[in-house]
Each structure stands twice: as structure tokens, then as C-alpha cells.
Amino acid sequence: MAPSPDSAVLLDGLGKRFRLTHDRNWTLKATVLAGHRTRYEEFWALRGIDLDIPHGSTFGIIGGNGSGKSTLLKMLAGILRPDEGAATVNGRLSALLELGAGFHPELTGRENVYLNGAILGFTSKEIRRRFDDIVGFAELDRFIDEPVRNYSSGMYVRLGFSVAIHVEPEILLVDEVLAVGDHTFQKRCLDRFAQLKAEGRTIILVSHDLDMVGWLCEQTAWIQQGTLRAVGPSPNVIERFLDGAGDSPTPVAPSPSAPRRFGGLGPDDLVRAVDLVDANGHPMDRVGSGRPVRFRVRVDADQVGEPVTVALGLYRADGTHVASINSGAAARAADEAGTVEVDYAVDSLAVQPGIYELSVALHDATMRRVFERHTHLVRFEVEPTGVDQQNGLVALGGTWSARSVDR
């Protein structure tokens, strides 16, 4: 990969090897007795990663559990040393791998701000100048001289986040940290990211939350089993990720032609059923192009126990993303008890005839946490309804007319 002066981060064939020690109790004696014979197995957690992340970009990294995302982030942060290839970082980097990792429980919030700031590479003078901002952002003015062991986990995280973003990094690494904190704080964190982005700083975000990655990041890399599977504009990569692997750690061969009608729901799933129904609630398995339809999702509300947001994704059989809709606050299941039916009523399904697939996801009320995601759960046919010759993605539903303009 050609080095570019605009690169904030340049990875060239990056690889990391871990040792699996079979006997964890290896001691000095054992090593002396065993001499140089190694008693561990090696495996590559990450290999052959080439990436060029330009300055000022917001870059997402997605992948299943154990795919190597965090290993990659730790190498960028300098915590782990690569065993192969090189990672070049141009600019001051701050890593939010765990908020408040450097806090000492017995010290006060104030003392910890200075300590954590120093760990992140700040001088005490620089911290003193930003101290009020840090405390203000964390909303801890009254508690700053209390030992942090008395803090709630929310307060702890707020202070950690506040210190980390006030060090004014040129490159910010974020690992799944927004999964904590309450809704308003998350909102402010996102605002702060947007602000950092506007200031031209580089943000690298590792997350399971595809919606957030899609919303925040222009470019995304998908890592699977330690190798780079795809990199490019976020919507494309996320789509390939959903098609190819879903949330399972092993890649599933994409087979868009296989019939998967109403299948794929287990007995423990929160989503009980997904149906297409007409205005009277009668199930249908085909819809006329431009005709009304209701997408009905049945959710086991008792099992969730908190308000959920339902999100629907409509895809053409060839994988083209047609539309995504989420219920927002409008139709929150689990405000009720038992099984709840959430309907999304469409007056006119304005798509071209063909085979379509519906994906369903359940989020918490803030849309930051995914409870379940069922990709391409329902397959259905959209029938032609007119005699018009049409092609493309949408059915515009217009009418033709002709009249003479010759006077």
C-alpha cells in the first residue's frame, strides 16, 4: 500500500500472534527444567491487515466476537506490539478502550483527573487549564473531591470519557464505550464526536452497533477471523457483513436464492413472528406493487422487560438495500405486557415487482443496543399490478396521459 501524507493511520500487513499456554502454572523451575522447549501453541489473532485511514475521517471497524477488532485497536494504541508488518500513526492518539481505566478507587475525582490526564500524555499544566471543562462535561462539580470508589458506575464512566476527549487527540480510538452511560450522556458523547469530526479530527470506532457505525462513519472495515473481509463506504460494508456473516462468528455462505420463508426464528427469540397482513389482519404472502400492506412483528414483551424499538430493513433478493425504517418512540413494545404486535402500515408499497426480503431488528429505546437481529427473515413476492412497462427500484405509481398540443 502506497504511503500517503494524508494518512492518520497506515497499516501495512499488520499481524499479531498470541501464545496459548496449555499449562498456565509455568514457573521458573519448569522453564529451567524444560530448557528452551516451548510449551505453548501459537495462533494468529490478526494477519495481513492493510488499511489507510485518512486524516479527518471517521472510520468504523466491525466484525463478530473474537474477530480481532480489539487486538487491532490495541496495536494502534501501542498496547500490543505487532509481530508482523507495521502500523504507522501520524498524530497524537487517545484511546478510549475502557473509560476510567487509570482511576484509582481511593483517590478523589480531582486527583484522578490529573493522574488519568498524565497517563494520556498531558502535563499537569495542560490539565489545570482544562480542569473546569472536564468536570463540567462530566457533571460532577459537587462530587469532584470525593473518592471515586463512592461514584456510581455512570459517574465513573462520565469522568473517564470527559478526561479522554479533553486531551484533544488528533486521532481518537473508541471501543464500544458508548454502550454505557444513560441516554442523555450518550447523546452528548455523540455530539462531542460530531464536534471532533467537524474540527477535522480522526475517529476510529469499533462497535457491534451497526446503526451507529453506519450513522457516524464514512468508511468501514469488516474484520472476520483476523483478516480483512471488506473495506469501503459504510453502507456497502455493513450490508455485506449482514449478508455474509450476520452476528455469527463463522461466515455463512450467502445464498439469496434459498427459500427462507418465515424461518429462522428460535423458540427463545424475542421476535415471535413476522407477517405480512392486509388491512383486515389477514396474512398474505404476496403484495401488489403499489398496493397497501402491513408488516406485523410479534414481540415477546414479557421477556424483554423494557421498551424496545423495532427496526425493519427491506432488501431486494439480490441484496440491494431498499429501505430501513425504525419505529422510534412511536411503537414501543413492552410498554404492554405479554406478546405485543407492532404494525408498520404502508399505504403503497412503491417498489418494482420482484422477490424481496425483510430483516428485523430489536433495539433498546435508545437504539444503541441491539437485542436481536434477524437478517432476511421473511421472503415475499411483489406482483405486477399494471400493464406498464417498468424497471428499476421504485414504482413511482404515476399515471400516463397524452394530449395534443397542436392548435
Next chain:
Amino acid sequence: MPLLRLPRSRRDLHAIIPVDLLVNFTLRDLRSKYKRSALGWTWSVLNPLVAVVVYSAVFSVFLRIQPTVGDPSGLHSYAVFLLVTLLPWQFHVTSLTESTRAITANAPLITKIYFPRWVLPTSSVLARFLTLLVEMAVLLILIAVLQGHIAFQWIPVVLVLMLLQLLFTIGLALMISAVNVYFRDVQHFLGVALAPWMFLTPILYPLNMVPADREFLGIGYRTLYQLNPMVSWAKAYRNVLYDLRFPSLERWLAIVAATAVVLALGFRVFNRLEPRMAEEV
């Protein structure tokens, strides 16, 4: 990063020695040490006090070890004789035992944030060094009271000795804290080794009680005994604070050589073992 390179500017100096990080970690160790204990800092005074009382009783009263008479100071007090070496020795012991776990005890930090790791054992030693400074100041006052006047001219010499001991201890702390990541045996070994080490250093008795006329495998007892670098420090501290006399040139050379070798070796070992610390810790 090569550690022993000369800084070219102030900024460069900060890149090589992260002063603020050292200060903050040292403060953390000092502040958190006696949090939530009723007696707090009294413990650090109580510790040497109890040691002096017990050692004086056992070695001076029961075993009747005679301290040397300070030359030219004329001092003849087992307590002072003991304290001038015991305080630096206790610094040595607690620095090493506390810094052994400096890396392993900070595992959550090491696996989440990058910063120069050598700061951890170093600041742990520094925190203990500040306590030593206070203890030595109290000792100087005690000696001044016994002497009837304050020996100001010896203060810089003591400070130089202490500074050299600090560097020597940092070198050792770097070594053992790094090796302890890979072999937890180190912390247990240290617990076993420190007690004999103390008895093989002239702290409780004068050096001249070690027989000079006996040999082991053709090497004199006294010669073997002096291979222990702590002997030089004990002797030098006793020269300066008890005898009120400048240590001999050989003594200084031995001390400087030991410090240079151990410090260089400490950084070498540490830098070699640092890359995989976050995985092994």
C-alpha cells in the same frame, strides 16, 4: 526507545522522562497508601521505631554487640549506629517488595492504555524515597541533638549517597518488576532472600566483626562479604552520619560502579521484556 540518550531540548527531555507521569504516579502511591487507615502516616514512623527498639534489645542488650566508637565524632550509641544503616536498608527492602508487583498489580491499566511502563516501578520506588527523606531528616536532628551541633557540611554528602542508592534501587526494581510478569516466583524469592541479605550486610553489627583471617575456598571471608554491594552503602552511610567522616575513594568507586551497572542492566532487561507485557501480565 533507547533510554539513555541525551535530551536536546526541554520538550525532548519530557519525551524521554515523562516527568508529569512520574510525579502523578508517585503521588498516587503516596496518597493511596494510608487511605482508610486510622493511624495513617503514623505507621511509617512506627515501623522504624519498633525495629530500633527490638533490634537494640536483641543485639545490643541480649547479644551484647558493641557499636564502634565514631571516629572522629566520638558517638557511642547503638541506636544511632543502627539507625544510620537501618533506614536506608528499610528503604531498600520496601522499595523492592512494593515495586515487584508494580507491573502485575497495574494489569488493568497496562492492558488498556499505553504509556512508558518503566514509570510504574520507578514511581513506586520514588514514593518510598520521599518517606526516606523525611526519616533521614529526623535522624539528622537526632544526631545533632546528641552532638550538640548540626553537621550541615555532611548533608550534601548524605544526599548524594541517597541519590545514588535511589538510582541503584530503581535499576533493581525495573529488573524484578519486569521478570515478575513472566515468573511470579520473583516475589516469593524476594521474600526469602531479603532476610539473609540483611544479616549479610553490616547493619546490626560493625563490619570489623566479620573475620578477616578466615578463608572459604581460598578467598577471605571479608572479601566474599564485600561482594554484596549493600555493604558499601552501609559502610558509607555509617562513615558520613555516625563517624562524621568522608568515605574512602574505593568506597565511592564501588558505589558508583554498582549503581551504573545495575541501572543500565535494569533498563536493558526492562526494555527487552516490555513488548509482551500487556499480553503476559
